[in-house]
Amino acid sequence: MARGARVLQPLSFIVRPFFFFFFCCFFFFLYSTAATQYSSQRIQDDWWTYKDSVQGSFVPGPGFWGLVNSAWSLCAAGKRQSPVNIETGRMIFDPFLTPMRVNLGGNKVSGTMYNTGKYVALRLDKEHLVNVSGGPMAYSHRLEEMRLHFGSNDVRGSEHLLNGQAFPGELQLIHYNQELYSNVTEASHNPSGLIIISIFVKISERPNLFLKRLLNRDTITRITYKNDAYLLHDLPLSSLYPDTQSYITYDGSLTTPPCHETTTWVIMNKPVYITRVQIHSLRLLSQNQPSQIFHSMSDNVRPTKPLGNRCIRTNINFSTPSKDCPNKKPRKLQYRVNEWILK
Ligand SMILES: *[C@@H]1O[C@H](CO)[C@@H](O)[C@H](O)[C@H]1NC(C)=O
Ligand SMILES: *[C@@H]1O[C@H](CO)[C@@H](O)[C@H](O)[C@H]1NC(C)=O
Numbered sequence: 604m605a606r607g608a609r610v611l612q613p614l615s616f617i618v619r620p621f622f623f624f625f626f627c628c629f630f631f632f633l634y635s636t637a638a639t640q641y642s643s644q645r646i647q648d649d650w651w652t653y654k655d656s657v658q659g660s661f662v663p664g665p666g667f668w669g670l671v672n673s674a675w676s677l678c679a680a681g682k683r684q685s686p687v688n689i690e691t692g693r694m695i696f697d698p699f700l701t702p703m704r705v706n707l708g709g710n711k712v713s714g715t716m717y718n719t720g721k722y723v724a725l726r727l728d729k730e731h732l733v734n735v736s737g738g739p740m741a742y743s744h745r746l747e748e749m750r751l752h753f754g755s756n757d758v759r760g761s762e763h764l765l766n767g768q769a770f771p772g773e774l775q776l777i778h779y780n781q782e783l784y785s786n787v788t789e790a791s792h793n794p795s796g797l798i799i800i801s802i803f804v805k806i807s808e809r810p811n812l813f814l815k816r817l818l819n820r821d822t823i824t825r826i827t828y829k830n831d832a833y834l835l836h837d838l839p840l841s842s843l844y845p846d847t848q849s850y851i852t853y854d855g856s857l858t859t860p861p862c863h864e865t866t867t868w869v870i871m872n873k874p875v876y877i878t879r880v881q882i883h884s885l886r887l888l889s890q891n892q893p894s895q896i897f898h899s900m901s902d903n904v905r906p907t908k909p910l911g912n913r914c915i916r917t918n919i920n921f922s923t924p925s926k927d928c929p930n931k932k933p934r935k936l937q938y939r940v941n942e943w944i945l946k
């Protein structure tokens with residue numbers, strides 16, 4: 604046995620450089636395909652996927668997002684990335700978190716639903732202004748887009764986890780800072796740019812009225828393929844934002860490339876419900892165009908990222924004291940501001 608081990612030892616010196624060589628070749632291959640076949644910026648923005656699977660040609664999955672495009676380097680190197688696993692035992696009760704205010708600007712609105720190939724998106728008509736403020740926000744934020752993430756079965760689908768558990772889906776309401784920025788593109792790569800209100804999706808016999816309009820058979824089958832769009836009227840907006848004032852908040856990033864760390868997440872302490880038939884119809888959406896092979900959009904989820912030294916705050920008052928967050932204990936200041944004025 605000991606002899607055999609000794610014989611193997613020198614072999615590893617040969618094997619390791621070989622692995623390294625193949626690894627380098629693989630990356631060179633990635634970069635060269637990216638450079639030659641996908642030179643157009645627009646196509647490159649779209650050149651990522653949720654699974655490292657190969658559908659004819661290589662498309663980078665979450666582990667590669669930060670490596671294939673220099674504009675996306677935060678996806679790999681960022682330390683304030685989303686989604687995260689929320690451990691409720693480690694949340695900090697913050698009594699200074701005020702209730703959020705939602706200004707719907709009327710109830711019935713029109714909007715367009717899209718199959719982006721990555722997720723289901725809904726954008727309201729340009730003239731319709733929905734804004735949120737209060738809570739962890741210092742500014743008023745305007746609703747830009749809703750995105751739906753969902754799983755191929757009921758034990759996965761949400762991007763955020765709660766004590767390690769996923770929900771069948773997650774609805775993300777993306778708002779941009781309308782006081783500092785003129786549009787979502789500008790806001791998404793600038794400080795305090797985005798607020799994303801996240802609502803977990805659960806299965807029930809009694810669906811949410813807003814989602815019912817989006818997910819009924821007549822509607823959802825209009826966006827079966829990538830780039831399909833469908834205009835909807837009279838959407839009952841008031842049933843979209845959950846009627847709860849409890850939420851959980853932390854600072855993170857976009858969960859899609861370019862993963863900018865400009866997002867404050869607000870996770871509502873109340874799910875929305877959709878029916879079993881409705882989630883099934885979501886699973887029948889394709890990531891691809893009709894000419895390509897069917898590939899279900901489900902499991903469009905980025906794996907969770909480490910929380911690092913970030914805090915997860917909540918306005919839910921737990922009776923049991925929670926562990927203190929490092930940020931909540933201000934260090935003793937070494938200087939006093941304007942000390943000389945008081946002399
Ligand atoms: C929020 O929306 C309402 C109507 O939708 C509008 O009247 C109000 O001015 C908006 N608030 C800000 C800060 O833009
Ligand atoms: C967003 O706003 C910036 C700055 O005002 C502008 O340069 C850019 O063209 C706008 N983009 C879109 C898509 O409207």
Ligand SMILES: *[C@@H]1O[C@H](CO)[C@@H](O)[C@H](O)[C@H]1NC(C)=O
Pocket residue numbers: 698920921922
């Ligand atoms: C939080 O709950 C504790 C125990 O019920 C109570 O004593 C305390 O006043 C509450 N704090 C706030 C800010 O509501």
